[in-house]
Amino acid sequence: MRTVFFILIFSISIFSYGQYNLNANSSGYEEYKLVIGEEEYRIDSISFTKIKSEWINKIEILKSDEEKNIYGNKNGLVLIYLQKQYYSESENILNELELITQKERIVQEELNIIVDAIVQSRLKEVSVIQKETMPVSFLSNRNEKSKLPPPPIQDRIRYSKSLFESFIEVKTLSKSDCEQMISSISSNTTYIINSEKISKKVLSKSYLDSLFDVANDSAYNKIREEFGTSCFIRVSTPIFNETMDRVVLAIDYYCGYLYGEGLVFVLEKKKNKWCIIDERGRWVS
Secondary structure (H helix, E strand, C coil), X not given: CCCCXXXXXXCCEECCCCEEECCHHHHCCCEEEEEECCEEXXXXXXXXXXXXXXXXXXXXXXXXXXXXXXXXXXXXXEEEEECHHHHHHHHHXXXXXXXXXXXXXXXXXXXXXXHHHHHHHCCCCCCEXXXXXXXXXXXXXXXXXXXXXXXCCCCCEEEEHHHXXXXXXXXXXXXXXXXXXXXXXXXXXXXXXCHHHXXXXXXXXXXXXXXXXXXXXXXXXXXHHHHCCCCEEEXXXXXXXXXXXXXXXXXXXXXXXXXXXXXXXXXXXXXXXXXXXXXXXXXXX
């Protein structure tokens, strides 16, 4: 039987613009479903915050062990029941969420093709690719390229705005492309590279990290012994323009403690094929 809590007072805070938040950080709930009539729609925490308090008829929290197993969430599930007169407003949120989901699927599909194209045409010595992409963020403007040993293995790619300004100068990207790309960046977004759609071996970040818990030389030797060369890459989360026909992608390329480089590629999709149209160095050794 469902464990149902009708919420009268439960960590609900009202914002000045009429929206509310169920205080998910403190309550620990990670899954939300919007109930519209007889249908239930899974939504994320961002979409949840767009639901106005006056739309809501009631909220239920399902948190029995049986329900956790059924819904696949260890912290329980929050059901938000809407009043009938607000169904149309909530459907706008669902449509927006669906568009985001569709775009994420396209990005995931294109990412595999793009990475494989770069490896086949530019980084042929690579034998291993990290499975998870690295999130991206921005640094203050400065000269990023330096002739030093490769930096410690990083979990994040950091761009400077001056890099994007230089793309505009040489007309690799338009000003509107760059503005849209910069505004679309989420510092927590990652994607998974599909091992079945890439010509090189794909290994998890946790496995690669475990190799580099010891001395670098032995880690590179192990990669060479198991996969043919000592070279591996970590790929950034891609940044696409609005029309999804240009993309910025950074790669950290490692072949040894004193042999590697950080690269940034701009690719364009022409006749259904991704081609490199610009390449910059971020660091080199």
